[in-house]
Amino acid sequence: MKPLSLAFVLFTIVLLGFSTYQALFVAPTEQTMGDVQRIFYYHAPTAWVAGLCFFVNFLASIVYLWKRSLDADALALASAEVGVVFCTIVLITGPIWARPVWGIWWTWEARLTSTLVLWLIYVSYLVLRRFAAGSQTPVLAAALAIFGFVDVPIVYMSIRWFRTQHPQPVIAGGEGSGLDPVMWHAFLWNLLAFTCVGIVFITLRYRLQKLENELEAEHARLALAGGTR
Amino acid sequence: MSTATVTKATLLKDLRMEWRSKDAINSMLFFSLLVVVIFSFAFNPTAEESRLIAGGLIWVAFLFAAVVALNQTWARELRNQVLDAYRVSPAPANALFLAKALGNFLFVVVLEVLMAPLFVVFYQLRSVGPVWQLIVIALLGTWALVVNGTFFAALSIRTRSREIMLPLILFPISIPALLAMVDATTSILTGDSSPNFWMKMLLVYDVVFTAVCLLLFESVLNAE
Numbered sequence: 001m002k003p004l005s006l007a008f009v010l011f012t013i014v015l016l017g018f019s020t021y022q023a024l025f026v027a028p029t030e031q032t033m034g035d036v037q038r039i040f041y042y043h044a045p046t047a048w049v050a051g052l053c054f055f056v057n058f059l060a061s062i063v064y065l066w067k068r069s070l071d072a073d074a075l076a077l078a079s080a081e082v083g084v085v086f087c088t089i090v091l092i093t094g095p096i097w098a099r100p101v102w103g104i105w106w107t108w109e110a111r112l113t114s115t116l117v118l119w120l121i122y123v124s125y126l127v128l129r130r131f132a133a134g135s136q137t138p139v140l141a142a143a144l145a146i147f148g149f150v151d152v153p154i155v156y157m158s159i160r161w162f163r164t165q166h167p168q169p170v171i172a173g174g175e176g177s178g179l180d181p182v183m184w185h186a187f188l189w190n191l192l193a194f195t196c197v198g199i200v201f202i203t204l205r206y207r208l209q210k211l212e213n214e215l216e217a218e219h220a221r222l223a224l225a226g227g228t229r
Numbered sequence: 230m231s232t233a234t235v236t237k238a239t240l241l242k243d244l245r246m247e248w249r250s251k252d253a254i255n256s257m258l259f260f261s262l263l264v265v266v267i268f269s270f271a272f273n274p275t276a277e278e279s280r281l282i283a284g285g286l287i288w289v290a291f292l293f294a295a296v297v298a299l300n301q302t303w304a305r306e307l308r309n310q311v312l313d314a315y316r317v318s319p320a321p322a323n324a325l326f327l328a329k330a331l332g333n334f335l336f337v338v339v340l341e342v343l344m345a346p347l348f349v350v351f352y353q354l355r356s357v358g359p360v361w362q363l364i365v366i367a368l369l370g371t372w373a374l375v376v377n378g379t380f381f382a383a384l385s386i387r388t389r390s391r392e393i394m395l396p397l398i399l400f401p402i403s404i405p406a407l408l409a410m411v412d413a414t415t416s417i418l419t420g421d422s423s424p425n426f427w428m429k430m431l432l433v434y435d436v437v438f439t440a441v442c443l444l445l446f447e448s449v450l451n452a453e
Contacts, residue, residue, distance in 0.1 A: 065448055120401040127397050131388040139452035140384045143445045144398060147377070150441055151402050158405040158430055161412075 005203065012196040019186070019193035027186035036100050041186055043093040045194035046086045047115070053083030053198060054122060054149065061145035064138055070213050073138035076145060078205035080125055082198060087119045110160045117155045121148040232324040239328035246305075247336065253298040257340045260297050264290040265344070265351055279352040284414030287348055288407060292374060295337050296396050299378040302329050303386040312450070322447040330379040330442075337371050357420030366417070366424065369431040370410035373438070377402055380442045383449055406434050 023041035030037035060076035063069065094112060095105040106112065125148055129141050179187065247253055268286050272278075279286075306312045315325060348354060356363065378399055385394035413427035 065445075117401065117404050120404075124398045124401045128384065128388065128394065131390055131394055132384075133387060133389055136387055136452040139448055140387060143449050144381075144384065146445060147380075147402055147438070147441060150437060151405065154405045154430075154434055154437065158408050161426060 008196070009200055012193070012200050015189075015193045015196055019189035022186040022189045027183050028180055030183075033101050036097060039093050039097045041190040042194075043090060043097060044187065045191045046089045046093065048191060049194050049198035050083050050086035050090055050118075052195070053079045053086060053202065054118070054152075056202070057083060057122075057125075057145055058149035061142035061149075064142045065146075070138065071210065073142070074209035074213060075202070075206050076138075076142065077129060077209055078202045080122055080129075080145070081205055082201045084119065084122050084126060085201070086194075086198065087115065087122065090115060091119060110156070113159045114152075114156045117159070118152060121151060124148075232321050232327070235320045235324035236328045236331070239325055240331050243328065243332040244335070247332070253301055253336050254339060256297050257294040257336065258343060261290045261294040261340065261344050262347070264293060265347060269351055274352065276353040276355075280354060280357075280418050281415065283348065283352050283354055283418055284411045286352070287345075287414065288370070288410045290344070291337065291341060291371075292400075292403070292407065294340060295333070295371075295374050295378060296399065298333060298336050298340075299375070299382045299399075300385075300392050300395055302333060302379055302382045304391075307386060316451060322450045323443050325450070326379065326383075326442065326446040330376050333375045333379050334372055337375055338368070341367055341371065354418065356418050358417035358424075360417075362417050362424055362428070363414065365428060366410060366413045366431065369428065369435055370406060370413075373406035373410075373431055373434050374399075374403060376435070376439050376442055380446065380449070383446070387452065406431065409434070 019041070023038055027038065027041065029035055056079040057076050060072045060079060064072040064076060094115075098107070099105050125141065125144050128144055129137055132140050265286075268290070272282065272286075274282060303312070306315075315322075378395070381399045381402075382395055385391055385398065388394045409427040409430045413424035413431070416422045416424045416427070
């Protein structure tokens with residue numbers, strides 16, 4: 001690994017430790033929900049990273065269709081996989097928080113349902129990638145990625161038509177909303193830390209995919225060179 | 230060759246083949262008949278209950294049946310290298326896509342026309358709201374399923390497990406359309422609320438995804 005990226009990984013680990021400390025010890029206990037509210041410091045940042053990953057996937061897919069660069073495809077794959085992982089974390093931490101606070105694990109409410117549908121769309125993207133054959137995989141996957149991303153606002157609009165139980169946006173949600181400044185700090189530290197974690201994961205996965213692509217190209221070259229074993 | 234000429238020629242060819250073999254329509258009809266019977270065993274609804282759940286049953290049955298036809302869309306073109314021939318010909322790619330989508334649309338609409346009376350009889354349906362709106366929803370909803378379905382069938386035909394792949398990629402993307410169709414149908418049948426929002430939603434869905442399909446089909450057709 002290059003020294004610069006090694007430094008970034010170390011920085012991310014330290015930052016993650018610090019932000020966890022902030023979330024668990026520095027941030028005050030929430031009045032009505034108690035300690036369980038601290039899951040917020042993981043739930044919201046991971047949701048943000050998942051969204052970011054899917055956006056990167058969308059951009060990389062467009063770049064692939066435009067430039068036909070295998071690197072863009074590797075980035076699309078890496079960001080989709082990491083996005084699904086983070087989206088899974090959101091879907092797991094959500095119910096853990098909901099059970100003590102709302103009294104139920106799950107409800108078919110706008111944001112929960114949208115997130116679940118988002119997760120389904122990107123899992124189907126990964127399934128397509130797994131089953132598609134050989135060199136046409138990137139094109140098929142990129143097409144599906146664009147469909148998926150275009151679908152997101154439509155999913156959100158349609159599901160919003162049902163009543164919403166999820167809390168209204170706490171940040172910039174109008175009168176009476178807002179976090180305690182200390183909570184804000186803890187939240188922002190975690191947002192930064194998890195964004196860095198996401199970047200590290202995507203970078204590592206991206207490099208792995210590039211190596212796999214190179215290996216495949218090398219195999220193809222050897223086969224063309226006439227090596228019958 | 231203009232898009233319209235090629236579209237018309239391909240569409241007529243597909244319709245003629247379907248008219249002679251009746252493969253797609255027969256398998257869809259029998260499939261949705263089975264779904265109707267199995268659902269009525271599974272839920273055993275009274276007339277009042279069935280009004281509430283019929284929107285869901287009808288559209289799930291049509292969705293599953295449509296997948297049967299969609300899976301066959303590209304299969305015969307692949308068998309005799311028709312797609313390869315099409316790729317090297319100067320005919321516009323979108324003409325082929327439009328012809329296939331229109332063909333599937335017609336097949337599914339025929340299916341719906343034939344199956345609708347059966348649903349009415351088996352589930353003792355009687356609409357409280359205006360029936361003509363159901364027709365609008367059926368047309369918009371069918372196009373929503375079929376346009377993406379035709380596109381995704383072209384994707385899944387190139388994968389290892391062709392027939393399983395289509396529903397796996399089609400259903401997640403179609404969730405908002407299905408939600409709109411089901412809710413609009415239910416709100417007309419029960420007369421409780423206005424389906425206007427859902428009709429607009431379906432229209433937006435149709436326009437957006439038709440555009441995306443036409444934009445991307447050429448890349449998919451030429452994928453190596």
